[in-house]
Amino acid sequence: MRVLLLNPSSDEKFVKESRCQHKAAVFQSVYPPMTLATMAALLRNSHDLKIVDAMAAGSGRKETLEQAARFNPDFVVVNTSTPTMANDLAIIDELSARIPSALFAVFGVTATYFAEDIIKRPSVSAVVLGEPEITILEMTRSADWRSVKGLVSKDEKGDVFRTPARAPFDVDSLPPPAWDLLDLSSYRMPVTGEKYVIVASGRGCPYECIFCVSPSYYGRKFRKKSVNNVIDEIRFAKSLGISSFFFFVETFTLDKQYVLDLCEGISREDLGITWFCNSRVDTVDFDVFSAMFKAGCRLVSFGIESGNQALLTEARKGTTLAQARQAVDLARKAGLATLGHFVFGLPGETGKTIKETVSFAKSLPLHFAEFHIATPFPGSVLFESMKPETFDDVDWSRFEYSSHVISSSVDLEAARSKAYRSFYLRPGVAWNMIGFYGWGSLPAVLKTGYNFIRGRFGG
Numbered sequence: 091m092r093v094l095l096l097n098p099s100s101d102e103k104f105v106k107e108s109r110c111q112h113k114a115a116v117f118q119s120v121y122p123p124m125t126l127a128t129m130a131a132l133l134r135n136s137h138d139l140k141i142v143d144a145m146a147a148g149s150g151r152k153e154t155l156e157q158a159a160r161f162n163p164d165f166v167v168v169n170t171s172t173p174t175m176a177n178d179l180a181i182i183d184e185l186s187a188r189i190p191s192a193l194f195a196v197f198g199v200t201a202t203y204f205a206e207d208i209i210k211r212p213s214v215s216a217v218v219l220g221e222p223e224i225t226i227l228e229m230t231r232s233a234d235w236r237s238v239k240g241l242v243s244k245d246e247k248g249d250v251f252r253t254p255a256r257a258p259f260d261v262d263s264l265p266p267p268a269w270d271l272l273d274l275s276s277y278r279m280p281v282t283g284e285k286y287v288i289v290a291s292g293r294g295c296p297y298e299c300i301f302c303v304s305p306s307y308y309g310r311k312f313r314k315k316s317v318n319n320v321i322d323e324i325r326f327a328k329s330l331g332i333s334s335f336f337f338f339v340e341t342f343t344l345d346k347q348y349v350l351d352l353c354e355g356i357s358r359e360d361l362g363i364t365w366f367c368n369s370r371v372d373t374v375d376f377d378v379f380s381a382m383f384k385a386g387c388r389l390v391s392f393g394i395e396s397g398n399q400a401l402l403t404e405a406r407k408g409t410t411l412a413q414a415r416q417a418v419d420l421a422r423k424a425g426l427a428t429l430g431h432f433v434f435g436l437p438g439e440t441g442k443t444i445k446e447t448v449s450f451a452k453s454l455p456l457h458f459a460e461f462h463i464a465t466p467f468p469g470s471v472l473f474e475s476m477k478p479e480t481f482d483d484v485d486w487s488r489f490e491y492s493s494h495v496i497s498s499s500v501d502l503e504a505a506r507s508k509a510y511r512s513f514y515l516r517p518g519v520a521w522n523m524i525g526f527y528g529w530g531s532l533p534a535v536l537k538t539g540y541n542f543i544r545g546r547f548g549g
Contacts, residue, residue: 099144112173143276167195172200175486195241203473219309225241277336289324304340321359403408418520
């Protein structure tokens with residue numbers, strides 16, 4: 091079987107990896123397609139396989155269609171995201187017209203939520219529900235997709251069927267992503283321009299934040315990869331010339347002992363890597379940060395979300411402002427750079443609470459801050475408060491972190507622009523960035539500052 095794994099092109103660059111689906115923002119950095127690369131690793135020994143990441147390559151629609159059609163696949167697996175959904179489906183329609191014999195399967199957060207709507211599209215053969223890797227593998231092995239768990243599909247008569255849900259699987263059953271099948275020069279760290287890839291050390295999130303889709307997509311149980319398997323992934327990527335990594339997991343620091351064991355293993359093996367990760371402010375301490383720094387971590391990002399405690403409580407974040415301040419202080423003390431994520435438009439947001447959030451962000455010793463607009467992605471609790479009747483009732487292109495789609499008395503887009511300028515156009519911020527990246531980063535820092543001044547920030 092000839093299998094094409096496709097990340098379609100679009101007019102703008104978007105991050106499209108599981109829960110993360112937003113414009114590539116001021117740094118214009120897209121994520122390496124970890125899910126597609128993992129599928130490729132599962133399929134490569136049994137099928138004639140090709141990965142096309144048209145998003146990272148910056149390919150136009152015509153070029154994407156021609157490249158895909160030349161491969162003449164039997165089965166096409168398409169990575170979709172909420173804001174690019176209309177674009178992704180249109181490309182599937184056009185490619186199906188060129189290759190009428192091919193079967194098309196789609197996966198993604200919104201595809202999962204609106205599977206029954208999307209499967210009605212003549213060009214779509216199946217919609218994968220939730221995490222897609224094992225489902226896609228079984229689809230390539232089965233002549234009857236009714237026997238494959240975790241999908242919505244249709245038979246030869248066009249009758250739609252839904253198979254039983256797939257239970258969360260052991261993430262150690264997944265091989266290292268097939269990064270060797272991609273042009274890794276397309277994936278660069280912000281400012282430094284170093285090539286990097288993603289390492290997913292685990293999946294799942296037990297928390298209840300109303301704006302997050304992770305529990306509905308990956309489940310609430312935290313499933314960890316063994317330390318040895320994570321180190322094997324790192325070694326494989328290093329053999330391809332990669333020394334920078336993003337540990338992509340809902341909360342990297344959720345299991346303290348696991349983090350300490352992993353960091354000890356990385357340090358013991360003397361892998362010579364640098365990496366960054368995300369965290370919650372209530373799952374860290376100085377010992378964890380110190381171990382991370384020793385193992386090559388150089389930046390940790392925190393979902394701080396708001397500077398108003400009542401909003402955090404309403405959003406079911408489960409953290410406090412005091413915990414946020416302590417976490418940032420401890421990370422800095424351990425030598426780590428810090429990035430804070432903040433969200434405007436949570437339930438109860440006012441002009442006053444937005445000012446409190448910006449003031450709180452500026453009061454913390456953060457190197458970087460990102461300000462997002464609360465986006466009710468399908469699968470989140472926030473979405474249920476404004477759930478449309480049908481998939482076609484929504485302009486999905488506006489469902490990303492820079493667009494205001496939630497009812498609010500505040501102009502959230504204007505507030506976001508003002509927040510970025512207020513945070514970054516301070517004398518000490520540029521010095522912080524240069525101190526972190528080095529003097530060689532000065533041109534990139536100046537370009538970044540210019541983009542902020544001009545309001546060129548996306549997700």
